[in-house]
Every structure is written in C-alpha cells, then in structure tokens.
Amino acid sequence: MGNAPFSSFSILPQDLAARIGTPGAPLLLDVRRPPRFAESTHLLAGAQHCTPEGLARLAASAPPCEAVAYCVYGHAVSQEAAAMLRQAGWNARFLAGGFEGGEPGADTPEDLARWRAVRPLAVRKRTDLGVDGSTASRWVTRARPRIDRVACPWLVRRFIDPRAEFFYVEAAQVLAEAQRLGAVAFDAPNAPITHDGPWCSFDALLAAFELQADPALAALARIVRAADTDAVQAPQAAGLLAVSLGLSQLHAGRDLAMLSAAMPVYDALYAWCRLEVQGVQERQGWTPEAVRA
Template sequence: MDTAFSIPISISPQELVTHLGRPDVPLLLDVRRREKFDAAPTLLAGAQYCAPEAVAHFARTQAPREVVVYCVYGHNVSADAAATLRAAGWPVRVLAGGITGGEEGVDTHADIALWRSQTLPMVTKRADWGVTGEQPSRWITRERPKIDRIACPWVIRRFVDPRASFLYVPTPQVFSEAERLGAVAYDIPDAPVSHVGEECSFDALLQGFGLRDPALQHLATIVRGADTDRLDLAPQAAGLLAVSLGMSRTYADDHAMLEAMLPVYDALYAWCVDAVAGQDERHNWQPGMSR
C-alpha cells in the first residue's frame, strides 16, 4: 500500500504534542492565510510557514516527508493544502481543530473541549532575530562551544526553527561576521542573546521566544548549573559538564561537536519530561538482587 495514503488524515493536539521537541518530529506546516498569519504574534513551536497559494509549488520542489499541516480552525484551508500535498506523494495529516482548537458554531462542543484541553507549545515570532517561520534563521557565536553554545542551537533546532544554521568563529570576528552574514550573535557580551545576571543564553532564548514548557525550564536549570559552575543547582549539571568537556576533547571540529551533542540534549530533555511528570525512572539495582 502507498504509505502516503495509509496515514490517518488528522492528528489530535494530544497526539501531536508527544512528537514535539523530538528529532523525528514531522514537518509542521503553517498554511494560514497571509492576513491571519501576519496578525498572529505566534506560531506552533518549530513550524514553517507556507501561504496556501504556494503549497503546490512547495509540494513539487521539496522532497516528500511526513508533514502535519494546520490553519486557524482545521477546516478548508488545511484540508486543501493536505490534498495538494497528498497528490504529490507526501504523507500528510491535518491538525484537528487547527491552531485555535476548533470553531464555535461549526465544530461540536465535545470536539472543541477536547482539542482545547491540550495546550500546544507556541513560539513568539521574532523578526529582530530572523525568526518568523518564513525563512531559515542564522546564528553565530564564539568558536569551541561546550555547553551554552550547544544548548542554544539544540533548543532552536527542536522548538524554534529546525532549518536554522549555526556558525562558530573566533571571538573578535563574531559581530563583524554577524553583520556581514545577517546572523544573530549569541552567548557573547553585548549580543542580542546572552547571559543576564545569573541566567544563561539558553534562559534568554526561552524567555525571548515565550517557551514555557516546564521540562525546558528544568533543562535550563541543568544547563545553567553546568555552564556557570553552579553544580549545586541540579545533580545532573555535573554530568552535563563532564560530557560536554569530554566531547570538546573528542571533536576538534565545532560543527561535528554540535551534531554529536544534539542526541545528548534530546535524551536529557526526554528525562526532564519524565521528571516533571513524576515518572523519572530510578536505577536501584544492586549486586546480588534478583533480576
């Protein structure tokens, strides 16, 4: 059977939220009409915008992959976009209820209540940081990253802009290269994104994009502890510091270091999700205990 037509046509907010923040998350395609998109200050975390009239061109010029499309209410606009994508061979689902969670007077009260009972993570558009969902963003920082300069790309890739690119350059060149390349400087004094008081650049990104996920906040404490030598902030901070320093010794190339560390942060975030939910697994086996 053609896999493009074997995937259910809709996905509930409850199901979608379990995929967000993961490395294998489907492409999230925002197909709201231009006036609706421009008027909205936020978009779904990690989403890419494509105007409805541009979907056919998008479908033809991009390699098919699993995609979830959404509009305002989950009605005709997203249904039309899904049909166009499916005809081009894309495995596609529509977010049930759209980004609003259904439309009063059109959808049933039960459906609206169900869809709106699940809060989906949203990101604040930041045109000043090149993040509106329309074009890939570009970021630049000091070379030889270890903790904050890896954690920041991770959260941007997973929750803000999966298409973002990251540059590492010698410290004296950060601002000149940022201006030349149209990139946002981060984790360096006087950069748009940097340390503020005891908080790290990772904290600044969470605040700047309005990311309030409790698991991300928990991860921020661990990153802060490791990055500022405040290992008392979280027991996991010492482990993150050790792994980061070891990876820095292992990889001479900064981008290779970044790619190697992304799964570490994926795993740490997954642990934070369980920890916040009170479901973190304990490892308490002792020699002599029965298996």
C-alpha cells in the first residue's frame, strides 16, 4: 500500500531528523509488528515500541500530544496508526518511507531517493541492558552529580529513552541498587557504562548505543569529556564546568532537581553544536556604531 491516501498527514525523514534530540521532539512511536521489531537491531532515536494492537490503550491512557508513528516502509501499519490517533484527538502523522526509507518496487525511485537522502538518527537496541524501546528503562549512578552523571541522563532522555527513570545513590550502593531495581548502572566502577581510559561515561554511552553517527553529539562529547576529565581541550568546557558547579551548589542534596535544572543547559549546548557542524559560526561582538545607527 502506498502513501497517497494519507500523504497530507506524513512527515519527511529530514524534517523529523531535525527535531530528534530537541526538547520539542514529537512522541515517536515504533509501530512495527512484533516479529519485524524483534528482528531489527535498531529503532529511531527516542522512539518507544507500541504494537498496532496497543495503540488504543496508549491513546486512552495518555493525554493527546504531537506524535509520529513509523513502521517498516511507511505503508499501511503506520498510516493506520496515525489515523487512529488522530481520531482520538492526537496531532499524529506517519513517517514517509518508514524505518527503511521506503520499499523498492512498491515506492517510486524518486520517493526512495528523497526519503533516504537524510535519515533520522537510529539507536542500537541493547536487550542485554534491558533498553530496547519496549518498556521504560531505569538507570542508577553515584550521588552528587556534576558533569558526566548529568550529561548521560540528558543523552538517555533525549535520544535513548524519554521515559527513563534515574536514581542517585551512594557510590558503594550503585551495583547493588542496579540489581535490585533492574536498572543500568553508569559512571561507577565496574558498571557497564563508565570511564575507559581517557574516555568518559558520556563517550561510553554514545558507543554503547551507536550514536556517534551524529556529528553534533560527537562535538558535544568532546566538550563533556574536557569538562569531566580535563583530558582534552575545548574552550566551551570551562563554561560547562562553571555552570555545573554552580548548579550543584544551588541544588545541593537534591540530585534530581539538579538534573532537571541542567537539562536546558545541555539542550542549548547541543543546539550550538548542531550549528557548528553545519558551518554556522555566530560570534558575539560589541559594535557601538551599529547600536547608535
């Protein structure tokens, strides 16, 4: 089935790609049927899996919002999912071309080329960690965060699992609490996501979920690494460190409050990194002549 009947309710891959990882990203629903979802090693960054049969329950249990549904090729499954959500009052669209960017032989060569020119960022499913988009994940790390233990949760919530829950505990309790809570331990000795030589936990998290393909995230990683380890030089790192230390003072003893306060900081840094990698270099300068004019 092609896209024509629902074309006015589609979103192009490049338009979705521009919004992934931003605070205004739509709810992204992977509606591939269970066999196709299970055989795939990846899902789109920030997506959650919802079977077509589970959409009615989702629509009834959550307030209507902007959503994008995608299936394998962007044909019947995601189109019908978006239509059902719209009937429930949601602002819902489907991803043109789906996860694969269209189906050769069913979609035109022109559409295939257009849909595959710029693809939305995908994330590797880590079933070994219990993070594969099928359920909300849990994460646990050391208390009193500053850089890495804030940057990593930001990365998880924006690109890996927006539903993720975080716990900050004393260092000696991290691994035991991870086991008790069914959570992923990070930025702690012997945790699956932690420092490795000069690389910080943010780097390890990028690698674990194969997010290095995003050049803006790679640029942000350099800033985080410089601020967290002082192993590399990045002029922006001093500012990130200063803001992080200030937030830790403002929210002393309230780690989750610090995380909430720091999320816009990383949103802004990521937005700046996207401009930088696109070659847009804005510089601030004082020009009295222009002001007087």
